[in-house]
Structure formats: structure tokens, C-alpha cells
Amino acid sequence: MIKKISVLFALLCLWxxxxxxxxxxxxxxxxxFLILKSLWNNQTLLAKHALISSFEILVGLLVSVFLGLLxxxxxxxxxxxNLILRPVLLTLQSVPxxxxxxxxxxxxxxxxIPKLIVICLSCYFPITICLLDGLKxxxxxxxDMATVMGAKPKQVLWRIxxxxxxxxxxxxxxxxxxxxxxxxxxxxxxxxxxxxxYLVMLSHGRLQIDLMFxxxxxxxxxTFALNKGVNMLxxxxxxxPSASH
Amino acid sequence: MAKAEPLEPDSAGTGGGIVKASDFYHFEIEDFYYExxxxxxxxxxxxxxxxxxxxxxxxxxxKTTLLRCLAGLNGKTxxxxxxxxxxxxxxxxLLPWAKVIDNVVIGxxxxxxxxxxxxxxxxxxxxxxxxxxxxxxxxLSLGMRQRVALARTLMEDTDxxxxxxxxxxxxxxxxxxLQDYAIQTLxxxxxxxxxxxxxxxxxxxNRIYILKGNPAKAILVDExxxxxxxxxxxxxxxxxxxxLWQEARCxxxxxxx
Numbered sequence: 001m002i003k004k005i006s007v008l009f010a011l012l013c014l015w016x017x018x019x020x021x022x023x024x025x026x027x028x029x030x031x032x033f034l035i036l037k038s039l040w041n042n043q044t045l046l047a048k049h050a051l052i053s054s055f056e057i058l059v060g061l062l063v064s065v066f067l068g069l070l071x072x073x074x075x076x077x078x079x080x081x082n083l084i085l086r087p088v089l090l091t092l093q094s095v096p097x098x099x100x101x102x103x104x105x106x107x108x109x110x111x112x113i114p115k116l117i118v119i120c121l122s123c124y125f126p127i128t129i130c131l132l133d134g135l136k137x138x139x140x141x142x143x144d145m146a147t148v149m150g151a152k153p154k155q156v157l158w159r160i161x162x163x164x165x166x167x168x169x170x171x172x173x174x175x176x177x178x179x180x181x182x183x184x185x186x187x188x189x190x191x192x193x194x195x196x197x198y199l200v201m202l203s204h205g206r207l208q209i210d211l212m213f214x215x216x217x218x219x220x221x222x223t224f225a226l227n228k229g230v231n232m233l234x235x236x237x238x239x240x241p242s243a244s245h
Numbered sequence: 246m247a248k249a250e251p252l253e254p255d256s257a258g259t260g261g262g263i264v265k266a267s268d269f270y271h272f273e274i275e276d277f278y279y280e281x282x283x284x285x286x287x288x289x290x291x292x293x294x295x296x297x298x299x300x301x302x303x304x305x306x307x308k309t310t311l312l313r314c315l316a317g318l319n320g321k322t323x324x325x326x327x328x329x330x331x332x333x334x335x336x337x338x339l340l341p342w343a344k345v346i347d348n349v350v351i352g353x354x355x356x357x358x359x360x361x362x363x364x365x366x367x368x369x370x371x372x373x374x375x376x377x378x379x380x381x382x383x384x385l386s387l388g389m390r391q392r393v394a395l396a397r398t399l400m401e402d403t404d405x406x407x408x409x410x411x412x413x414x415x416x417x418x419x420x421x422x423l424q425d426y427a428i429q430t431l432x433x434x435x436x437x438x439x440x441x442x443x444x445x446x447x448x449x450x451n452r453i454y455i456l457k458g459n460p461a462k463a464i465l466v467d468e469x470x471x472x473x474x475x476x477x478x479x480x481x482x483x484x485x486x487x488x489l490w491q492e493a494r495c496x497x498x499x500x501x502x
Contacts, residue, residue, distance in 0.1 A: 141338055148316045148332040149401065151355035159355055163342045240341035240383050 030210040038210035039217060045199070050218045053188070053196045056112065057180045057226065060119030064176055067120065068127030069169075073157075075128075076135045089129060097121035098186035105191045115187045115195070122183040123176035127169070134168025135161055167242065170234045177230045181223045196222075268294055270328050270405060270435055276460070277310060277320040283460035284310050285320070290454070290463055292405060297428075297436045297480060299446040300463060301497070302456035308439045311456060311463065312407050315437065328404035328435070335410040337394040339382035345369070346378040349396045368396045371430055388419035395427060405435045412445065424449060428481050443497050447490060448482050451475055455500050471496060 012032045019031035026034060039046065075082040097118050104114035138161040146156045188197020196215050203211035269291040277285040284307045292298045302308050313319040316332045331352075339348045349369060350360040369375050372392040382390055391411065398406055411427070412420040427436075428449065440446060446453055452475065454463040466472075474493055 141334065141336065142340070144313075144316075144318050145332060145334070145338050146351075146355050147318065148330060149352040149355050155355050155357065159351075160340070163340070166342070240381060 027207045027209050030213060034210045035213040035217065038208075038214040042211055042214060046196075046214060046218050049194060049196050049199045049215075050222060052194045053181075053184050053219075054222055056115055056119060056184050056195065057222075060116055060184070061123055061173070061176060061180055063116070064120050064123035064127055065173065068124050068131060068172065071124075071128045072131035072135060075132055076157075082132070086132070089125060093125035093129065096186075098183055098190060101187050101190040110191060110193060115184065115192060118187045119180055119183050122179040126175035126179065127172035130168045130172030130175070131165055134165025137168070138164040167238045170230075170238055174227075174230050174234070177226050181219065181226065185219065270294060270326055271324060272315055273323040274311065274314050275321040275323075277307075277314055279310070285314065286458070286460040286462050288462045290315070291465075292435050292437055293452050294435050295433050296451035297438060297449050298452040298454065299450040300437060300439045300454045300456055301441070301443070301446055302461070304441070306456050307461040308456050309409055311461070312409050312437070312439050315405075316407055329401075330405045330407060331398050331401040331403040333394055333398050333406060333408045333411045335413050337382070337390040339390055339393055339397075341382055343381075344378065345374065345380050345382065345385070345393050348382065348393055349378075349400050351397060352401045365396070365400055368399045368430075369393075371399070372396045372426055388415055388423060391415065391419075391423055392426060395423070395430060399430055403434075405437065406431060408436060408438045410440055411438075413441070420445075425481055443494050444490075446497065447474070447493050449480050451480065453497070455497075457500075466497070466500065468496065 016031045016033055019026075019029050030038075075085060100121065101114060101118055104117055108114045108117070142160045142164060143156050146160050151159070184195060185197035185200070188195040189201055192198045196219050200212055200215045200219075203209070203215065272290045272292070274285060274288050274290060276283065276287050290311075300308055300311065310319055312332070314322045316330055318332075339345075340351065343351065346362060346365055346369070347354070349365040350362065353360045366375060366378060369378055372395055374389060374392055374396065377385060377389065377393075382393070385393065391414075394411070408427075412423055415423060424445065438445070438449060453466040453471070455466060456463045471493060474489060
């Protein structure tokens with residue numbers, strides 16, 4: 001950890017030195033100290049927009065987990081529906097969801113709703129597909145054992161197949177957690193009146209590059225915290241080594 | 246199948262005599278096909294009540310398929326007595342997200358019954374794992390995990406226990422220890438053991454079937470000297486009569502071909 005911090009500090013010092021010595025204007029490349037100053041001076045503004053973005057990401061993720069879980073269970077239960085919809089899901093997954101943003105703005109107006117829909121769309125597919133894979137790959141030997149013990153299909157699903165699919169669900173959530181911040185930023189750029197992406201565009205337009213960099217720092221910290229949270233959740237839920245599964 | 250069949254027909258077809266039907270669980274297995282290739286032919290299987298029956302045969306002949314038929318997982322099997330069954334496999338099939346104690350009571354949990362933790366603890370004590378009830382399976386050794394699987398089997402308290410090479414993945418010492426545990430703890434149960442290990446068969450069995458042919462059929466080993474060995478020496482049989490063991494091994498090996 002100390003090693004990592006030292007490397008980061010050294011890089012920042014190098015940047016500071018290069019920015020000051022090279023004479024590059026601060027509206028092109030502000031030195032780290034100026035960015036730090038901007039972070040401090042605009043802390044209320046940054047916190048407000050960061051909170052909005054974090055809220056959008058978290059709500060989007062939670063709604064996607066719920067919808068993904070529901071869809072995966074339905075598609076797993078109705079095999080024919082799965083056969084029809086799975087290729088559609090895979091195709092839709094490859095479409096960047098924020099391209100729908102202009103259309104959603106037209107339909108739903110500015111505000112939280114279109115952004116939430118776009119985040120949900122980007123998170124929903126990886127969660128659904130990963131969980132479906134997990135349910136499909138759940139060891140049949142566990143199911144056989146449960147059947148011999150007199151379990152009904154519903155009990156096999158809830159007590160055997162779903163817990164054994166947790167590593168897959170977590171992979172889906174991990175992917176979604178990577179997509180969500182990117183989507184929220186893209187959605188902010190395309191049309192929003194709040195959020196870190198909006199603040200990036202605003203500061204860019206006003207040539208406040210130090211504030212723009214301060215936003216980037218906030219986004220990086222937010223993404224880092226999100227990944228850390230997902231890691232912690234995974235460690236809590238999937239605590240067994242994969243070999244024992 | 247006739248409802249009250251008084252006598253068991255000689256399954257080996259060698260004139261080996263007749264026995265009382267009430268001493269056996271009788272299973273009638275229908276023809277079984279895997280992707281339109283015949284695997285098992287229609288046959289009867291008699292498991293000696295409160296005894297160990299072994300089923301041996303070459304790899305791929307259909308031993309596991311036959312066991313799965315008996316467990317109701319493959320094809321169609323009839324039994325007039327309808328004994329309760331449980332199935333123990335080579336891999337312990339412990340749920341990695343459940344503690345040892347929860348794995349032992351998993352049957353009750355899966356059937357939405359009240360979980361009897363007192364009895365589960367008692368059984369864990371019998372297999373020497375009372376101190377490990379709150380451990381997770383990945384924290385146990387292979388032998389201990391198989392003992393938990395044995396405890397889970399005992400918890401089910403079924404008439405018949407089907408075992409598919411349950412000791413195969415273990416080292417020689419652990420295997421012998423676990424065999425002894427199984428003999429002790431499964432006393433009073435009817436066991437069908439599928440195995441490749443001739444030594445295990447001689448050590449544990451009261452009766453031996455060999456599965457052979459294509460489609461396969463289980464044939465009872467009814468040779469006099471093997472029968473005498475199985476009937477006269479109690480299980481688990483010690484290995485002190487090397488000559489007898491060698492003779493039995495050679496004979497059973499010859500039956501494989």
C-alpha cells in the first residue's frame with residue numbers, strides 16, 4: 001500500500017514539475033496542486049453533483065439486480081421463452097444503452113427518469129445473462145441429490161440452484177458496476193442538469209479545466225468505492241473457494 | 246411384478262438355489278436407453294435387507310446408470326415394497342455455502358420439514374465430527390467431508406442406501422477408516438455399493454453382483470467358495486487370510502472379462 005501511494009505521489013510530483021516548467025497554459029494542463037485547490041474550493045458543488053451521480057448509479061444498480069433476478073428466473077423456468085429471448089438479450093447487450101438517451105429525453109423529459117432507465121438498461125443485461133448462465137451451469141449432481149431427498153423443483157431452485165449461481169450473479173454485478181458510472185457520465189453529457197458528467201461539460205465550456213480535473217478525481221474515487229463495495233459484497237456472499245463448488 | 250413373490254429366482258442362472266423373498270428388497274428395472282443406444286436390459290435386482298450388496302463391473306458398463314435407475318433419476322424402476330432411498334456419490338456433494346450441520350439437515354430443509362439439529366449433532370458425534378458442526382465444507386479434509394456426507398445419509402434414515410464409489414477419491418488409510426465408519430454407522434441399513442475396488446468388495450459385501458454385457462445386466466456371483474467367504478466371515482473382513490483374499494480377488498477379476 002505504501003509502495004502504491006509513493007508511486008502515485010512521485011507521478012503527481014512529476015506532473016506538477018512538468019506543468020510548471022513546460023509553460024503549458026493552465027487551461028490546457030493544470031498542475032495537480034491547482035486541481036487539489038479546486039477540489040477544496042468547490043467541495044460543496046462537487047459533493048452535490050457526486051451525490052446525485054452516486055444515487056443514480058446505486059438506484060440503477062439495485063433496480064437492475066431486481067429486474068435481472070426476476071428475468072433470469074422467468075427465462076430459466078420457461079425454456080421456450082428463453083430460447084426465443086436469449087439471442088435478443090445478447091444482441092441488445094451489445095448496443096450501448098446511452099444512444100437511447102436522446103429518445104428517452106424526448107419521451108420522459110429532463111430529469112432523473114431517463115438517466116435511470118439508461119443506467120438500468122446498461123446494468124440489466126450483464127446481470128440477467130450471467131445469472132441465467134449460473135442457473136444453467138448449476139451442478140446437476142446437487143439437483144439429483146435434492147430430488148432423491150424428495151425436494152420439489154421450487155425448493156431445488158431456491159435452496160440449491162440459486163445459491164450455487166451466486167458467483168455468476170456477482171460476476172454480472174461486477175460488470176454492471178463497471179458499466180454504470182460510464183453510462184451515467186454519458187447520459188449526463190447528452191442531456192442533464194445535474195451530476196458529475198454535467199459538471200464536467202459545464203466546466204469544460206467555461207474553460208475551468210482545474211474543476212474538470214477535480215470532477216475526474218471525484219469520478220475515479222466514486223468508481224473505486226463502487227468496485228470496493230462490490231468486492232466486499234462478493235466476499236460476503238461467495239465466501240467459498242471456487243474449487244469446492 | 247407379482248405382488249407377493251415367495252422366492253427369489255436364481256439371478257446368476259447357475260442353479261445356485263433359492264432364498265426367502267422377505268429377506269430382500271426386490272427391484273424391477275426396465276430397459277434403459279441413452280440417446281437411443283441400449284445401456285441396461287430389463288432385469289431384477291435383489292438387495293439383502295440389512296446387508297451390503299456390491300455391484301462391480303468394467304468402466305462405462307452402466308453401474309452408475311443402474312444406480313440412478315434405482316434412485317429414480319433414470320428410466321423406470323419398480324419395487325413392490327417401495328423402500329425409502331438415499332444416494333451417496335463419489336463426490337461428497339456438500340453445499341459449499343452451508344455449514345456442516347446445515348449440510349447434515351439439508352434433506353429436511355429441502356422437504357420444508359423442521360430441521361432436527363439435536364439429532365444432526367448426535368449423528369455428527371457418531372462420525373467423530375461434533376467439533377466441526379459450524380465449519381464450512383472447504384475447511385475440512387477430503388475424508389472429513391465424506392464423513393459429513395455419511396452423516397447426511399444417516400440423517401435421512403432411509404431403508405436403502407445407494408453408494409456410488411463413495412470411497413474412491415480417498416487415500417488407502419482414509420478409505421479404510423471411512424469404510425469402518427460406514428459399516429458401523431450404517432448397521433441395520435440395506436446398502437448397495439458400486440465400486441471398482443475388488444478389495445473393497447471382499448471386505449464389505451454380503452452379496453455381489455457383476456454388471457456385464459451390452460446392454461448390461463447384473464448377474465449375482467453365486468460361486469460356492471465366494472458365497473462361503475461372504476456368508477461365514479463378518480464384515481468388515483480383516484486381511485489376515487492372504488491366501489483366501491488372493492483366491493477371491495483372482496476369481497472376481499476373472500469374472501470381469
